[in-house]
Every structure is written in structure tokens, then in C-alpha cells.
Amino acid sequence: KQEVTQIPAALSVPxxxxxxxxxxxxxxxxxxxxxxxxxxxxxxxSLLLIQSSQREQTSGRLNASLDKSSGxxxxxxxxxxxxxxxxYLCAVGDYxxxxxxxxxxxxxx
Amino acid sequence: NAGVTQTPKFQVLKTGQSMTLQCAQDMNHEYMSWYRQDxxxxxxxxxxxxxxxxxxxxxxxxxxxxxxxxTEDFPLRLLSAAPSQTSVYFCASSFGRAQETQYFGPGxxxxxx
Numbered sequence: 001k002q003e004v005t006q007i008p009a010a011l012s013v014p015x016x017x018x019x020x021x022x023x024x025x026x027x028x029x030x031x032x033x034x035x036x037x038x039x040x041x042x043x044x045x046s047l048l049l050i051q052s053s054q055r056e057q058t059s060g061r062l063n064a065s066l067d068k069s070s071g072x073x074x075x076x077x078x079x080x081x082x083x084x085x086x087x088y089l090c091a092v093g094d095y096x097x098x099x100x101x102x103x104x105x106x107x108x109x
Numbered sequence: 110n111a112g113v114t115q116t117p118k119f120q121v122l123k124t125g126q127s128m129t130l131q132c133a134q135d136m137n138h139e140y141m142s143w144y145r146q147d148x149x150x151x152x153x154x155x156x157x158x159x160x161x162x163x164x165x166x167x168x169x170x171x172x173x174x175x176x177x178x179x180t181e182d183f184p185l186r187l188l189s190a191a192p193s194q195t196s197v198y199f200c201a202s203s204f205g206r207a208q209e210t211q212y213f214g215p216g217x218x219x220x221x222x
Contacts, residue, residue, distance in 0.1 A: 043199060044213040094206050095140040099151030
């Protein structure tokens with residue numbers, strides 16, 4: 001059974017600081033790894049999808065890396081803004097996803 | 110496109126009552142899934158479907174039924190609600206099996222008293 005862990009559970013940074021969010025998984029035989037954003041009381045929005053053959057994906061200020069051999073992914077958010085405050089979820093799998101519990105980020109103005 | 114829609118947004122049930130959570134998508138996606146989200150835990154897969162007429166169990170299927178008569182709709186039925194089913198329920202869909210982004214609905218908050 002795939003286990004996905006996200007550490008830390010919560011993170012608070014001043015505006016402008018770079019964010020580093022970690023995700024680890026136990027089974028390296030994965031199809032994809034996705035990073036989602038969840039705002040309080042809302043659904044999930046996909047940020048980045050890394051296919052198993054890829055090592056990283058970038059979108060604007062976001063960059064996600066994937067190291068299957070070590071079972072790790074890292075989401076980098078450059079120059080954080082208060083609007084980046086949300087919970088970030090990591091998930092692995094195909095159409096059946098295994099999720100981590102998330103990292104709740106607060107960016108202080 | 111409306112994307113993935115879910116109704117109701119919020120529901121209160123008494124123990125033993127039954128209800129159906131509705132999910133619909135207008136993107137012609139073959140793959141649809143139901144997850145529940147509990148505090149401090151990641152989302153957990155309840156049931157999924159790979160096309161009309163085809164469903165299967167996920168990680169936590171007990172107490173829930175699903176059916177998929179059309180590509181667009183994937184309702185989740187609670188047979189006899191229990192307090193342990195108090196949770197936020199999310200429906201998701203994707204076009205293909207892999208290499209595809211999953212789209213999530215806004216969720217249904219369920220409270221079972």
C-alpha cells in the first residue's frame with residue numbers, strides 16, 4: 001500500500017521568502033505525482049503533474065522535482081506572496097490517487 | 110464548461126438515514142472517483158469508475174455504494190449513515206488513466222449526528 005507523507009504539517013514564512021514543501025512516498029513504482037492546492041472550505045486545484053518519466057515540472061513561480069529512486073518530491077514556490085497561503089497536497093498514482101495529509105502554508109505580509 | 114459539480118454543498122443526517130451525494134462532469138471524462146477527507150489525514154479513495162457501467166472499490170468502501178449509468182454522473186450512496194461517515198466528500202474526474210490531471214469538485218460537507 002502506497003504511503004505518502006508530507007513534512008512539515010504547517011509552515012509560516014514572511015512574504016518574499018522562498019517556500020520548500022516536501023513529499024515522500026514508499027512505493028517508487030508510480031505513474032504520476034501531482035501537487036494540489038486547497039483553500040479553506042474549497043476543492044482541490046491541480047498545480048503541477050510530474051509524469052513518472054520526468055524529473056521536474058515548472059509553472060510560473062512553481063517548480064516541482066521528482067526523485068523516484070529516493071521516493072521524494074519537492075515543491076518550490078519562489079518569492080512567496082500572501083495569496084500563496086493555502087494547504088498544499090501531494091498525491092501519487094494514476095486515476096487512483098494516494099494523498100499526503102498536506103502542508104498548511106501561511107505567508108505573512 | 111462547469112467542470113465537476115457536486116450537490117449538496119452541506120448536509121446534516123441522523124444516524125441510520127440514507128442519502129445520495131451527486132457528482133456530475135461535463136468534460137466527457139471516462140474516469141471518476143469519490144474521496145473523503147478527514148482532519149489530519151489525506152484524502153482516501155472510496156470508489157472509482159473507469160467508464161459507464163464499470164465501478165470498483167477503493168481504500169474505504171464500506172457503507173457506500175456507487176453506480177455509473179452515464180459518462181457524466183457518478184452518485185455516491187450512503188446506505189445507513191453513521192457518525193464515522195462525518196467528513197468532506199470530493200468527486201474527481203480525469204480523461205485518461207495516467208498522464209492526466211485530475212479535476213476535483215468543490216466538495217460536500219456531511220455531518221452525521
